[in-house]
Structure formats: C-alpha cells, structure tokens
Amino acid sequence: MRNKYDLLIQEYHSGNLTDQEKLEVELLCNTNPSFNTLFEAYSIVDKKLNQELKEQVSHGFTEGVMNQIATQAVNQPTPKGINKSKYLPFLIAIAGAIAISILSTNVDFSRIQTQLNNPFGAGSLTLQPDNIKWLYYGALTIGCFTFLLFMDRLIMRNKTSLN
Amino acid sequence: MQWAASKPSMIEKEEKILITAVINGEQQKYSILVDRYKDYSFSIAVKIIKDHPLAEEIVMDAFIKAYQNLHKFNFDSKFSTWLYRIVVNTTLSYKRKTKLPTEEIVDYDLHLSVHNTALEDQDRSKFIRLAIDKLSDTDAALITLFYLNECSLIEVGKIMSIPVSTVKVKLFRARKRMARMLTEILQKETILL
Known part of the structure; x- marks a missing residue:
C-alpha cells in the first residue's frame, strides 16, 4: 500500500492528475494519517531536493557562448525551406531522359529485338519492341541520373574542400 | 504544486518569436534563451558528470549545438x-x-561538525x-529533471526518450535507492561519532 501511495503522491506533484483525482488525494490526506505523513514527507523531500539540485553557472557563461558563436563562425541556422540545389540533379536527369527519348524516335526497335532475341543464332529471349523501348528509356534515365549525381558530388566535394 | 496554465503558453509564444528572430539572423537574441536556461542545463549536466568546470564546457x-540546429526545432514541444x-x-x-573515472562515495571521508546528536541542516544537505x-x-x-520542478513526467519522458510509464517506475526506484543510500550514509556517520 505504501508503494502505491508513493506513486500516487509522485503523480500529484508532477501535475498529471485530473482535478477529481487531486481532490481524492487531498481527501486521503485528511482521512488517512499514514498517507498524510507520507504526503508531507514527500513535500519536504521535494523542496529539499529542489534546493539541493539547483546549481549556477559561473559569471560570464552567456558571454562565453555568444562569443563562441560570433568569433568561431558557427554556422547560422538556416531557414526552413526546400533546398533547390539538392533536387536539381534529379530534375536535370529526368529532363535529359525525356529529351533523349524524343531524339530516339527514329531508332528501329525491331532490329534491336532481332539481335537481342538471337544473340548467337539460336533464339532464347522473346522480347517485344515495346519492352525493348522501355528498357532503352530506363537505361538512359538511370545513366543520366548516375552521371549527374556523380557530377553533383564532385562539385560539392570541391566546395567543402575550399572551406 | 505547479499549475501549467497560462504562464508556460506565454513563454512558449515569446520563445517562438525569439527563435524565429535568431533563425532570421538576429544572433544576439539567442543570449536571452541562454540566460534563461543556463542554470537548469548546468544542474542537469553537473549531476551526471559530477565535475563543475567540465559540466560548464559541455x-x-x-547550447552551440542547439543554435546550429535551431532550424530543426518544430515547436511541437517546449x-x-x-x-x-x-x-x-x-x-x-x-x-x-571519455569514460571518466568514478570513485566510490563509500570511501568519502566525512568530516562533520556535529554538535550533540541532532544533524544540522547543512549536514543533511551534504x-x-x-x-x-x-x-x-x-x-x-x-x-x-523531475525535482527541479521544471519538467512534468511527460516532459522527462520526451527528454530521456523513454515512455512516461517507464519514467514513473524509474523515478520511483531512483527515490528508493536514494533512500537506501541515505540510510547507509547516516549509519556510517553514526558509527564515526
């Protein structure tokens, strides 16, 4: 029972009880002497611990923090928002893939199909021209994306090495 | 008993304005936040690290980490x-x-200026x-965190990244351990007398 009371008193002091529950605690204080003793002891410990736990920094602490922020060129927190440069390579890759696919309209996919389906004379694959077309576009897109991502990383690496 | 009614929400509104100003370039306004929370922050650090100068550095x-990541603060908590x-x-x-060395407090040499059998307030504090x-x-x-009366159980849970139910149990056990340690310390003190 003592353990349950202890938890209840703790919750009372933490401000987590509803008004009804707080009234019940206060009623227990008035009607149950052992609960009341525990409640008062807790309050004394609570205050004492609060006094004992408070510490103070030395004089000039705030100035020290602000000086470090100002003189050591700590990075300014950046405002929230979309970082456009992060998504630029992706946009360029997609635009590039679309441009290349438009330029590839004259590619004869039937001829490619024949060559793919009979690599060494005997046919083992049966790819349709449409499948080949999508494979072709997919490979181009991935190729563009990989190239631009590589360029972006290369540029970023050069930028950070200059700092 | 503390009531978390109008006062915290006013402070939160003020802090939102301050934080937005700092993010927008008004660096000096960060000193207001530092002043407000430096002592409590130090109290937490010194109780873990048990070294005053080191705790101040930490x-x-x-505070500098908080400044650098201020743009990531979403105002979903205080x-x-x-x-x-x-x-x-x-x-x-x-x-x-750093794996700081710790020493057993049982070896701590208690030199007390105790008069009669009653403990003075300063000894109790010690x-x-x-x-x-x-x-x-x-x-x-x-x-x-809990006894500084700054944090409710929910806030302690958010700070320590543990559920509220775990905070309650851990606090309960921590107080029991403290009570046991206090009994041991007081018994040793009685033997010394």
Missing part, C-alpha cells in the same frame, strides 16, 4: 524540453567517450548531495 557545447534533451545526450555521450552522486547517470538525470 553545457556550452550543448524549447526547454528540446534543449534539455540535447544537454542530456551531449553529457552522456561525452561521458561514454548527505543528500552524496546520495545523488551515488546514483547512476540515468537516475541522476531523472531525479534532477
């Missing part, structure tokens, strides 16, 4: 909750990296400090 690092979490994490990670120093890092952080 808290300084924590600024103090978010800041204390940084302080606790910075202190614990520093302690883990015993409480000794008992807190004997606690583990997590228990010391929990006790400090």
